[in-house]
Amino acid sequence: MTATAIERTSSARFVRSLAGAMGEALRSGAVARMLVPPRETIEDGTGAKFISMPAVSPDHDLYINKVATIVAPDVAGRGATVTARVPAFSVSTGRHLGTLDGETVTNAKCAAVTALVTDRCAVRDSRVLGIIGSGVQARQQFLGVSAVRDLCEVRVFSRDARRAAPFARDIATMASVAGSAVDVVVCDSAEEASRGVDILSTATTSTAPLPISSDLPANIHINCMGAHTAESRELPAELLRTSVVIVEDLATAIAEAGESHAAAAELDVLTGPGSAGFAQRRTVFASTGCAYLDLITCAHVIDHDASPATHG
Template identity: 75%
Template sequence: MSSVRLVRVLAESMREGLRSGAVGRMLVPVRETIEDATGTKFLSMPAVSPDHDLYINKVATIAAAPGHGTTVTSVVPMFAASTGRFLGTLDGAAVTNLKCAAVTALVTDRCAAPESRVLGIIGSGVQARQQFLGVSAIRDLTEVRIWSRDAGHAAAFAGDVAAADPTVNVVVCDSAEHASRGVDVLSTATTSMSPLPISAELPAHVHINCMGAHTTESREIPVELLRSSVVIVEDLRTAIAEAGESHSTAIELDTLVTTDPADFRDRRTVFASTGCAYLDLITCAQLAAQHDAEDFWTASLPL
């Protein structure tokens, strides 16, 4: 199955899980984070689903890598919920990347105008690539604008996008303001701990996928933009705990998928992602249905 097809299938599985109540029947505690004296973080994100007969726990470490920022290592062991039988272990990066592309497709399809053709991406790392994959899976893009603090990374990313879809006009921009000016969909996927200089010339109907760094005090987009937009989150409890009270009036994904899309498509919307294990579980269930166990460690999502 192609990457685009897999993203579409998984996005539909997520939508059905939210609409049917399967997500509501899951047991999903707040993620646990432990930090040691060196600043290394150890994460645990468990979830149990009676509908999928599945228990997973995405465990990860986030450690400093001198000269290279941080490194993230993660795995996802899976068990049958009814028997406790061990089913296998998935590569955490493959699960996370596919999940992010699929939830981006799901939310963007509900929020972005059907005629959306111009995508701006701020960032050039792994998550930026999942943003192109997710948005292009559900909209026929004619232009993709890219800006990154690293011009070399931006150029390499632009080359990959052009190779993936030669019909798209790919523009490497000289600023975040240029990359975001007048776009139909904007995706931010950076490690910035302060708001990015996003253009003031955002259309009233723009949809924004905010996927990168966040704290309880700030995230990649200005708080004023959050206050003037319809904000969508995976889980309200997690969003407030990890991204602050600025998310307290947000709607959750189950509300999004059970509301007429017309209620969102002519308004400014922001998907302020903080992640939640129920989406990891649905992703694991989909991968288990599509692949043999030996494929999990080598699974990738090329553009």
């Protein structure tokens, strides 16, 4: 993937364009016509994981397989390291189109699907965003939300206090480059960062529910993008139970995040006639990821860059 393509995927214009492509693929039935088997994860007993996420789309004439390795901290001697690549092929000819950088594809996908869901679910005049987390996915949350809402304030809390201020500066710089005047505030707790906000994004590795504020607006929209298992999650079970929960794929959500997601709606509900009512309700986008969004992202990158991949 070229430097130009990587830079483009970080722009608000690209995020809005990709979010639109995702919405159209859901609305047209292109997603329903894709072949997307469950992801495969192999663990070697040392904490390392090897992941395969294939998807085939006749509409996009594209077959991709996002493959990744995750090396655990006790193996690498540092924080977990992730290496991902996405080989892409033409369905009709079988030709190898190239290999895209997996991290860039994932980041663009996460920002765009956040923009898509936030635009459908958050009230139109949302101005205050709370972000709990300070890593790469927290950054994508700002990019995705700010692409579809004119924010005036972002409240940031990181469980690692050393990372909060640098992350806040990064957000402020991104806003400045985009020509926006956004007040970025570093908070002392998750409760403070979430109190009374219009939109809340969580992007942490927490395996226990975060201590977010009990004073959440009745129509708040929450993007839950961080850690999840069938036994643990970032948000309290009661909050999920009393909210409209939206997921990429229901079977994946139940398998990976548990039965608390059994009543969730899938993303295509956002393209239906009843989607206008979501802004009046409390909504939670509980992301577990799905390869069909990676495929749409790859197709969009390929369409927007003459040489989007590194061939080999």
